Amino acid sequence: MWKSIASNALSVFIVLLVGLGIAVGWGQSQYTSEGPLETATFFEVPRGASLRVVSQRLEATGAITSPMLFRIGAEYADTASDLKFGSYELPAGASMAEIMDILTAGGPSTFRYVVNYIIRNSGAETRFRERTPGTGEETILAAFAAGEDVPEAYSEAIAAEVPIVYRVSVAEGLSSWQIVEGLKNAEFLTGELIGVPAEGSLAPDTYEVARGTNRGEILQRMEAAQKSILAEAWAARDPEVPLETPEEALILASIVEKETGMPEERGQVASVFTNRLRQGMKLQTDPTVIYGITKGESNGLGRGLRRSELRTRTPYNTYVIPALPPTPIANPGRASIEAALNPDETPYIFFVADGTGGHAFAETIGEHNENVARWREIEAQRNESQ
Known part of the structure; x- marks a missing residue:
């Protein structure tokens, strides 16, 4: 009898195990x-x-x-x-x-809605976008400049507390004053800003933030990033560049940044100024003169430089002083810093606009004068067509 019970129990147990295995x-x-x-x-x-x-x-x-x-x-x-x-x-x-x-996984969050706050020379703009899942395509739902009325699509999303990722994008070549003023106008940031960080000390880039982030925290991140970029570039510099300190590299990089908006030209532009420094020539660059007038506290002169301004001696007038200006004139990006510390090897000591957005480079004053004459012809033709 006990054998029968044991046998039946074993059978039931086996059936349960099989069933459990099937279920698992x-x-x-x-x-x-x-x-x-x-x-x-x-x-x-x-x-x-x-x-x-x-x-x-x-x-x-x-x-x-x-x-x-x-x-x-x-x-x-x-x-x-x-x-x-x-x-x-x-x-x-x-x-x-x-x-x-x-x-x-703990990777970066992927949000359906993105707010990109862009600070550039012409001012600041907010772009509210929606991402399409599965494709990565984005649709702009609203775009508005600082001071304009907030579009309904944006205000409704804020009121509904939908998940939104915020990004602050800072263009290369802005002054510290421009960046601070831009941050002040970002409605999703908090905290007052007192004073302006040292010129050149802020790394232009895109920074992801949360709504309510303190403005001062963003400046701290930008300063830390610029210190890191400059230290890395200085360590990898060409030992032949005529720059004594990282601060001098930052000054030259800011000039390169302001002189060209074409990435492929940075190395050549840097080579012109490097060659001039080696030969003891004046840098003769308009952006430094402009900075001496505005101190970076504007979006530009809004006019051309006057002859009197080009002749007036200031620490930033590189048509008069035979050296770098005392401070950076803008906040340069990584590429310009690297170009200043590892410029192209060229014989050029002159350049002028060529009408395409780029520049014509020259080794001699004769070649340069020809390039200048061509540029003046282009300017005259443009003025006639307006």
Whole structure:
């Protein structure tokens, strides 16, 4: 009798084991197989949200069919406690395992809505964009300059508290005053700014921030970035460049930045000024004279330089002083800093605009005078056509 009972119990146990094995296999298959999401979508993991809350939100989104199975799979994979706060893009057909990998990877958040605040020489502009999941394409929903009325699409999104990533983009070649004034007009930033950072000390770049970020914090990030860039470039400098200190490199880089907007010309422009410094020649560059007049506290003169201004002796008038000006005249980007410290090897000591947005370079004064004559012809033709 006992043998019969034991035999039956063993059979039941084996059946249960087989059933359990089948159930585990089915669960694993469901966890790793293609999910029900028909199109890519954005999904937010709220700060401090539990796995249960996230699984329920995923079901409501249509990304998974079973919150319980999602939680069991996460527990089995030992990732249940690794959820990272943020906004993520879930691809179409993503399995539960793939979704969990995305939500625990800890990479940069991918938001549906993006606000890019652009500070440039002409002023600041806010662009409110929407990303299309699965394609990366972006549509501008609203764009407005500082001081203009805020478009309804933007104000409604703010009122609805939809997840938005904010980015502050600072153009190369702006003065520190221009950057500070631009930050003051960003409605999503907080904190007052007192004073202006040293000229050249801010790294132009795009900085991702949160709504409510303190303006001073952004300036600190920009200063830290510029110090790092300058130190790296100084360590890798051409030992033959006639620059004694990193500060001198920053000064020359700011001049290069203001003299050309064409990336491919930076090395050549830097070579002209390097050659002039080696020969003890005056740099004779208009942007330094302009900075001596404005101190960077404007978006430019709005007119041409007068002859009297070119003759007046100031620390920044490089038509008079045979040296670098005492400070940078703008905030140069990495490429201009690297160009100043590793200029092209050329014989050029002159350059002038060529009418295409670039410059014509010359080794002799005769060649330069010919280039200047051509540029004046272009200017005259343009004036006649206006």
